[in-house]
Amino acid sequence: MTFIQIILLVLVLVILWRLYQRLAAGELTRREFVEWFLLWLAAGYLVIVPETSSYLATVVGVGRGSDLVAIILVFYLLFKIFLRLERSERALTTIVRQLALKNTEDKKDSKE
């Protein structure tokens, strides 16, 4: 095992431990925990057996293993950002709706 592999592996283990702590503290839902845990477990596996990514890459027709990892990571993060965006869009809608309903009530009150 190379030096960089050991560093990365320690990093992954720390992240897995942090995930568990956040689950215990109630900061993550069980489903979120499982998602992230599996993702980092896979990352840890790739660190130990990097050839796996090259094998998977050739299977799906991507040139290099590291390219495949990068592509999957970027897509995953993009998806997460989409979700976060939609969540804040919906929060904004709630505020705009409450204002619309409240302003109409106020106008009615002042007329009556």
Next chain:
Amino acid sequence: MKVFAIIPALEAVSSVGRVVEGLKNYVAEIVVVDDGSTDDTAQVAQKTGAQVLRHLVNRGYGAALITGSAYALARGAEAIVHFDADGQFTSADLPKLLAALKYGQPSAALGSRFLGTAVNIPVLRKIILKLGIIFTWATTGLKLTDAHNGLRAFTREAWGKFNLKQDRMAISSEIIQEIAEHKIPYMEVPVTVTYTADTLRGSKQGRMPAIKIVRDLFIGKFLR
């Protein structure tokens, strides 16, 4: 029967007055939700006699429908009917739609342009709508003849059961999903939809509304 009409409106100054006028004989109150228009949509609607609610910034067709419907229910509506501001629907279809409801219980009446008439419908629009019907059948199990028709009516009891979250055009699919999920009795009613330059402007929805609807439904699956 206390029926409220809900009309989401965006930059609809040229048609909203006519639409509100046409609905007056059929409903107790007309609610126009101005979804952040920059033109005089709100003023025209108000002058014609509608109750106007204003979204301070544009939130989309679905968001406006939910706002207007929430207002109607809070004001004691026994039934609500959704209508479009661009003039594509026929107000004379309302009595048929409202007659199909079973008041005092969960019930829905869905307008269908393919049971009725679609005047001057462009071929591409027709194909996309037909694909939408298949998509709706595959995702909800409901076999409708027109799955994305904005002319529909609900009793208070039906609308109260729905848990709707889509801000944009995907709300039409979401409504059908909720009807299926809560097993709301529904009936399709033939209606006339007329396509004109006004109703086909399309700029509101961008170029690919169908793809956006599928995307929004997909993203929605991952949000509580």
